[in-house]
Amino acid sequence: MSDSNLLAQLQASFIGRDTEYPTVNGERSPRVYLDSAASTLMMAPAYNVGHEFLEHYASTHSDLHYAARGASHAFEWAHQRVLEFVGASPDRYCSFFAGSGATAGFNRMAASLSSARAERKVVLVSEMEHHSNDLPHRHHNSQVVHVPCLGEFERYGGLDMDRLGEIFEEHGENVNYIAVTGASNVTGAITPLAEVAKMAHAVGAYLIVDASQMIAHTPVSMDDADIDVLVFSGHKIYAPGSPGAVIAKKDVLNAIKPTELGGGMVDDVYIAEYMPTATLPDREEAGTPNIVGAIILGAVLDLLIRAGMDKVREKEIALIDFAWNGLKAIEGVMVYGPEPSDVPRTGTIAFNIKGFDHGLTAAAMNDFHNIQVRNGCFCAHPYVRELLKKELWEMDIDPDAPNAEADVERKRGMARASLGLYTTRADLEALLAAVEDLAGRRDEIKSLYQPVGSNGYRHSSFSPAAMDLFDPERMLQNFLDTPAQNATE
Numbered sequence: 001m002s003d004s005n006l007l008a009q010l011q012a013s014f015i016g017r018d019t020e021y022p023t024v025n026g027e028r029s030p031r032v033y034l035d036s037a038a039s040t041l042m043m044a045p046a047y048n049v050g051h052e053f054l055e056h057y058a059s060t061h062s063d064l065h066y067a068a069r070g071a072s073h074a075f076e077w078a079h080q081r082v083l084e085f086v087g088a089s090p091d092r093y094c095s096f097f098a099g100s101g102a103t104a105g106f107n108r109m110a111a112s113l114s115s116a117r118a119e120r121k122v123v124l125v126s127e128m129e130h131h132s133n134d135l136p137h138r139h140h141n142s143q144v145v146h147v148p149c150l151g152e153f154e155r156y157g158g159l160d161m162d163r164l165g166e167i168f169e170e171h172g173e174n175v176n177y178i179a180v181t182g183a184s185n186v187t188g189a190i191t192p193l194a195e196v197a198k199m200a201h202a203v204g205a206y207l208i209v210d211a212s213q214m215i216a217h218t219p220v221s222m223d224d225a226d227i228d229v230l231v232f233s234g235h236k237i238y239a240p241g242s243p244g245a246v247i248a249k250k251d252v253l254n255a256i257k258p259t260e261l262g263g264g265m266v267d268d269v270y271i272a273e274y275m276p277t278a279t280l281p282d283r284e285e286a287g288t289p290n291i292v293g294a295i296i297l298g299a300v301l302d303l304l305i306r307a308g309m310d311k312v313r314e315k316e317i318a319l320i321d322f323a324w325n326g327l328k329a330i331e332g333v334m335v336y337g338p339e340p341s342d343v344p345r346t347g348t349i350a351f352n353i354k355g356f357d358h359g360l361t362a363a364a365m366n367d368f369h370n371i372q373v374r375n376g377c378f379c380a381h382p383y384v385r386e387l388l389k390k391e392l393w394e395m396d397i398d399p400d401a402p403n404a405e406a407d408v409e410r411k412r413g414m415a416r417a418s419l420g421l422y423t424t425r426a427d428l429e430a431l432l433a434a435v436e437d438l439a440g441r442r443d444e445i446k447s448l449y450q451p452v453g454s455n456g457y458r459h460s461s462f463s464p465a466a467m468d469l470f471d472p473e474r475m476l477q478n479f480l481d482t483p484a485q486n487a488t489e
């Protein structure tokens with residue numbers, strides 16, 4: 001099969017892409033899923049590999065019974081797929097799985113690097129970071145310097161490389177590492193990683209990359225960019241339920257001590273002492289791993305390697321331009337982040353409709369148009385506040401006010417449409433038509449909604465209960481209704 005045929009086949013393969021939901025007008029229609037930056041849909045052929053594996057299920061770390069041998073082989077295969085996907089040669093790099101997303105990896109690296117190189121007291125973090133690549137570094141290090149971005153107000157974004165150079169000069173060999181996102185989860189702004197690595201290495205600092213938002217969108221080569229550590233969530237690349245992945249230079253891992261302890265990572269244990277193994281990745285994978293999730297993730301990565309991430313990127317760029325230009329052209333719509341022509345970006349676009357709080361936009365997009373977008377500050381509060389600063393000042397709101405009251409929360413945020421491999425031009429046409437529709441009947445829409453919680457909205461007469469949409473107990477009912485058939489002697 002040619003690469004482009006495979007890509008088309010993969011695009012059509014996602015579970016839940018066309019799930020139908022009810023809308024305000026009493027119809028049911030297939031959803032338009034534009035919430036991929038939060039979590040992506042499941043790629044069916046990869047899921048099927050995981051499902052098939054269950055026929056052979058056993059835990060790893062044994063070679064003697066057939067199933068354990070197969071599981072150990074498949075788990076090892078998943079590690080190799082991760083390395084290949086991020087362009088990390090196995091002689092320099094090692095991959096390991098951790099937690100249920102990227103957060104576990106950042107906590108792990110922050111804890112171990114801060115104690116392994118305690119003499120280097122400074123850590124750099126960009127102002128665009130998701131809290132998950134900011135707070136662990138604050139917690140484990142005595143001095144975190146936040147690196148600003150380019151531009152101002154609604155165009156703020158993209159690392160300010162000149163300022164970064166000055167900060168490196170100022171702190172020199174006191175810098176332990178810089179932790180920076182490969183692409184922002186708010187605006188999609190992409191970071192020039194190879195240049196950052198050069199600057200970091202000039203003072204002996206490491207580069208830790210948060211690849212959560214770039215992994216499914218652009219090709220990455222750790223070898224070429226000389227990245228020391230890269231972390232991503234499997235659920236952001238078409239494998240919900242899979243673990244987080246950490247890929248690190250072996251030199252870096254050999255210089256740190258494991259921070260998670262338990263079974264599978266020791267050579268021997270006595271009452272008086274224990275000996276962690278030197279074998280990687282075992283030393284970093286304490287406990288029984290998420291084997292099924294890792295295999296599904298490995299299968300996704302294998303398929304995307306075959307289809308070509310350069311092709312994925314090419315396809316997405318055309319869609320980004322279409323959505324960005326289309327949203328910008330709608331009167332009363334503000335889009336956030338640098339222009340795509342100034343800073344390259346992934347398919348994540350934050351926007352607001354004038355006169356609508358972000359929660360109202362998300363609720364009405366769902367209820368009237370069956371379009372699923374996220375809203376709020378996306379766990380990147382400092383960055384979102386910076387983007388909104390001018391608008392909030394104009395509303396007489398202090399964006400930096402701590403413990404904001406609910407009405408401030410309601411204003412402080414955006415709606416976010418984010419793309420995945422399954423996103424089509426028709427999805428984005430639907431997005432533009434929906435935004436245009438809502439912007440054209442502000443007063444009517446506003447009159448139909450009540451505020452709920454700190455930043456949500458509910459339609460006053462239309463709001464299907466969560467259990468009417470999906471109910472695990474209802475799913476079990478068939479099984480519970482036919483006990484005789486299910487019973488085994």
Ligand SMILES: Cc1ncc(COP(=O)(O)O)c(C=O)c1O
Pocket residue numbers: 037038100101102103104130132133181183184185210212213233235244
């Ligand atoms: C850029 C970025 N980094 C880190 C994370 C945290 O990932 P997880 O919640 O899977 O640990 C996210 C999740 O939204 C993200 O978008």
